[in-house]
Amino acid sequence: MTPRRKRWALVGTGGIVRRVLAELQGHPAFDFRAVVSSDADRARAFAAEHGIPVACAGLEELLRRDDFDAVYVATLHRLHVPQTIACLEAGFPVLTEKPVAVRPQDCEQVLRTVERTGVFAMEAMKTIFLPAIRKGLEWVEAGRIGDLREVRASFCFAAERSPRGRHFNPAEAGGSILDVGYYGVEAARWFLGPVWDQIMATGFVGPTGVEEQALIGLLYPSGRISSTHCAINLNAPVTLEVLGTEGRLHFDSFNQADAVDFIPVHGHPERHEAKPGLFIHEFLEVNRCLDQGLVQSAVMPLSASLSTSRTLDAALRMVHGADLPEYLRA
Numbered sequence: 001m002t003p004r005r006k007r008w009a010l011v012g013t014g015g016i017v018r019r020v021l022a023e024l025q026g027h028p029a030f031d032f033r034a035v036v037s038s039d040a041d042r043a044r045a046f047a048a049e050h051g052i053p054v055a056c057a058g059l060e061e062l063l064r065r066d067d068f069d070a071v072y073v074a075t076l077h078r079l080h081v082p083q084t085i086a087c088l089e090a091g092f093p094v095l096t097e098k099p100v101a102v103r104p105q106d107c108e109q110v111l112r113t114v115e116r117t118g119v120f121a122m123e124a125m126k127t128i129f130l131p132a133i134r135k136g137l138e139w140v141e142a143g144r145i146g147d148l149r150e151v152r153a154s155f156c157f158a159a160e161r162s163p164r165g166r167h168f169n170p171a172e173a174g175g176s177i178l179d180v181g182y183y184g185v186e187a188a189r190w191f192l193g194p195v196w197d198q199i200m201a202t203g204f205v206g207p208t209g210v211e212e213q214a215l216i217g218l219l220y221p222s223g224r225i226s227s228t229h230c231a232i233n234l235n236a237p238v239t240l241e242v243l244g245t246e247g248r249l250h251f252d253s254f255n256q257a258d259a260v261d262f263i264p265v266h267g268h269p270e271r272h273e274a275k276p277g278l279f280i281h282e283f284l285e286v287n288r289c290l291d292q293g294l295v296q297s298a299v300m301p302l303s304a305s306l307s308t309s310r311t312l313d314a315a316l317r318m319v320h321g322a323d324l325p326e327y328l329r330a
Contacts, residue, residue, distance in 0.1 A: 006287050009034040009054075009062055009092075011083060012074040013046040016097065020072070020279050021050050027280065029287055036062045059083055063090040070286060072124070073097060076166060077173040078327065081106045084121060088113045093120035095286050098182055100302070102173040102327055104309045111302045114295055122286060122297045123305040125186060129281035131274035132257040133190070136242065136249045140191060144262060146246025149224055151191050153184030153240050155255060156213075156231035167232050168208045170325040175210035176203070176230040177316055183255045184228025185311050187240050188218055194307035196220050201315035206233070209325055216315045 008030055010017050017035075024030050032052055037043035040057035047055035056062040062071075063086060071087045073080060073096040081101050087094040088110075100123040101107035114121045127133060140148055157180065159167035166172040167179065188196075196218040203214030213231040220226075229236075240254035247264035251257040256278050262270045282300075289297050296302055316328060 004287065004291055005029055005031055006070055006290065007031045007033045007068040008283075009036065009056075009068040009071045010052075010074070011036040011059060011062070011071060013037045013042055014074060017072075017074050020074070020283075023277065023279050024283060025050065029284060033068045034062055034065070059086055063087065063092065069093070070095065070120075070290065072283075074124075077102050077178065078171075081110060084110055085113050088117050088119045088121060091117070091119055093286065093290055095122050095124050095282070097124045099123070099178050099309065099312070100305050101309060102178060104306060104313050107302070107306045107309045111306060114302060118295055120286070120289055120295045121302065122282075122289070122300050123302070124282055125300050125305075126279055126282045127183060127255050127257070128186065128190060128300055129285055130257055130278075131281070132251065132260045132272065133254070135272045135274065136251065136260045137190060139249065139260075139262060140242065140244070144246070144264075145242065145244030145248060146265075148191065148242065148244045150243040151188050151224075151226040151241070152243070153187045153227070153254070154229040154236060155180040155183050155238050156229065156234055156236035157238075158235045159232040168206065168210055168212075170209040170327070173325070173327045174208075174232075175212070175316075175325075176232045177211055177214050177216070177312055177319070179230075179232060180255075181214055181216060181228055181230030181315070182308065182312060184226075184230060184240075185216060185218075185308055185315075187254065188226035188228070189304065189308055189311075191242055192218075192220050192224050192226055194304065196226075196311070199311065199314050199318070201318040203319040205320060205323070209323075211316070211319045214315065214319055216311075218311070 034054035043055035198219040200217040203211040206212040212233040216228040240251040242249040250261040
C-alpha cells in the first residue's frame with residue numbers, strides 16, 4: 001500500500017532543510033505546510049522562498065496549530081532533544097535529524113517519552129533506508145560474500161573554520177565523531193550488530209576543543225571487527241567496505257549511496273544501481289508507520305539510536321580523556 005499524503009512542518013531553515021525541499025517538494029506523498037525559525041523574519045522569508053503557507057516564530061507557535069501531521073526537526077544538535085520531546089508531548093509525530101541526542105541519557109529520555117505518550121518518533125538516519133544499502137544487506141544475508149569478517153568506513157571532509165559554524169564549536173557539540181563518525185558506527189551496527197566486546201578510539205583534538213579527526217575500532221564477540229575513520233579537517237573519499245571470506249561489498253559516498261559493487265574473490269564483479277533519491281526513503285517510512293499506527297520504525301527504532309549513541313559516547317570519552325567538552329559533563 002502506498003503511504004498516504006502527509007502534511008509536514010519543518011523546524012529549521014538550514015542547508016539540510018533546503019535539500020529536503022529540493023528533493024521532495026512537489027512529491028504527491030508530502031505537503032510541506034509550515035516552517036519554524038527562532039527568527040520571525042527568517043521564517044517568513046524562507047516560507048515565501050519555498051511557497052510554504054505558514055511561517056512560525058518558534059516551536060511553541062507551531063505546536064498550537066492542528067493543521068499538520070508530522071514534524072521534521074533539523075536544527076542544531078543541542079536543540080534536538082528538547083524540540084523532539086516538545087513535539088511528542090504535544091501529540092505530534094516527529095522525525096529528528098541525527099544525532100537525535102548528543103548523550104545516551106538524553107536518547108533514553110526521548111525513548112521514554114515515546115513509550116509514555118504513544119507518539120511516533122524516529123531518528124533521521126537516511127542512509128539505512130537507501131535501496132543500495134538494503135541490497136548490500138540482502139547480499140550479505142544471502143551469503144554472497146561468505147563469512148562476514150570486517151566493516152571499514154571512512155567519512156572525511158574539510159569543514160569551513162567559521163566562528164559561526166557548528167563543526168568546530170564544542171558549545172554546539174561539534175567535532176567529527178557526532179557529525180560524520182556516526183555514519184561509520186551505524187554501518188557497523190547494520191552489518192555486524194549493536195553488541196561489541198571492545199572499543200578502541202583515538203583522535204586529534206584541535207585548538208577549539210573538538211575532535212577534528214578520529215579513529216574508532218570495534219571488536220565483536222564473533223571476532224569480527226569494524227573501523228571508522230572520520231574527520232572534519234581534510235577531504236578524503238567517503239567509502240564503505242564490507243569484507244567476507246568470499247568477496248566484498250564496496251559503496252562510494254556511502255552516506256548517500258546510489259550503487260553497491262560486489263567484488264568476489266573468484267569471478268566477475270557485479271554492480272547494483274538504485275533509483276536516485278536521498279531523503280525520500282526515510283520520509284516515506286514515516287508516512288508508512290503513521291498509516292499503520294506505529295510508534296517506532298522497525299528499520300530504525302530508537303533502541304538502535306540508543307545503541308549507536310552509547311558507542312559514540314564511549315569513543316568521545318576515549319578521545320577527549322579528562323578534558324571533556326561541556327556537553328559531555330553530566
